[in-house]
Amino acid sequence: MKGRFITFEGVEGSGKSTNIAWAADYLRSAGIEVLQTHEPGRTKIGEELRTVLLRTRDERLMPMTELFLMFASRMQLLEEVIIPALIRGTWVLCDRYVDSSIAYQGGGRALGVERVKTLIRAMGDRYAEPDLTVLLDIPPIVIPDRLADRPLDRFESEETSFFERIRQTYLELAAEEPRIEVIDATLPLKSIQEQIAVLLDVLVNESSNE
Numbered sequence: 298m299k300g301r302f303i304t305f306e307g308v309e310g311s312g313k314s315t316n317i318a319w320a321a322d323y324l325r326s327a328g329i330e331v332l333q334t335h336e337p338g339r340t341k342i343g344e345e346l347r348t349v350l351l352r353t354r355d356e357r358l359m360p361m362t363e364l365f366l367m368f369a370s371r372m373q374l375l376e377e378v379i380i381p382a383l384i385r386g387t388w389v390l391c392d393r394y395v396d397s398s399i400a401y402q403g404g405g406r407a408l409g410v411e412r413v414k415t416l417i418r419a420m421g422d423r424y425a426e427p428d429l430t431v432l433l434d435i436p437p438i439v440i441p442d443r444l445a446d447r448p449l450d451r452f453e454s455e456e457t458s459f460f461e462r463i464r465q466t467y468l469e470l471a472a473e474e475p476r477i478e479v480i481d482a483t484l485p486l487k488s489i490q491e492q493i494a495v496l497l498d499v500l501v502n503e504s505s506n507e
């Protein structure tokens with residue numbers, strides 16, 4: 298793979314979209330070709346899966362069904378979009394990836410981290426390992442204030458304890474995985490972006506030395 302694969306993680310309201318858009322501009326101004334994408338969804342099949350995953354009337358969607366649909370959407374995006382882009386040499390910035398499944402389904406839905414890791418292993422050679430994962434960490438208590446003023450989806454409607462389990466799982470994962478960098482997302486935007494820039498510069502310098 299010639300391109301670099303960078304993922305952004307965090308609970309709702311952690312500022313992923315703002316910071317990904319900023320990171321994409323930052324890399325583009327360094328002359329890098331960037332593709333910005335988002336899970337679940339973004340492919341035709343993935344968007345249909347996303348509708349099933351997010352609509353509130355499906356309160357009966359079973360946690361294991363939710364887990365498999367997340368992976369189904371992911372495989373479609375990987376094969377159709379992410380892997381071809383990385384092969385071309387384009388850098389891919391993805392809003393959520395496998396760590397969301399570990400944190401939300403493994404931790405939040407209490408399916409267990411190991412079960413989700415088994416699925417990641419089952420992806421075999423179709424799994425693309427991120428070169429860098431930026432985890433934007435906020436305490437879940439601040440989530441309601443940060444959500445846009447619109448009807449809540451099936452995840453956003455969950456209680457704070459659900460997001461506490463997610464945050465905990467993310468932080469435990471970050472402690473094990475050197476590719477995951479935790480940033481305190483309660484800091485001012487400028488400070489968050491300075492920290493992201495330092496992380497991106499490492500990858501940019503590495504790739505220009507290849």
Ligand code: TYD
Pocket residue numbers: 308309310336337351367392393394395396397398399401402450452453
């Ligand atoms: P979205 O509206 O895209 O939210 P966000 O902007 O926070 O990414 O909704 C995606 C939801 O799906 C979000 O609540 C997190 C959840 N999710 C999982 O539970 N597991 C996963 O593997 C992924 C990719 C997302």
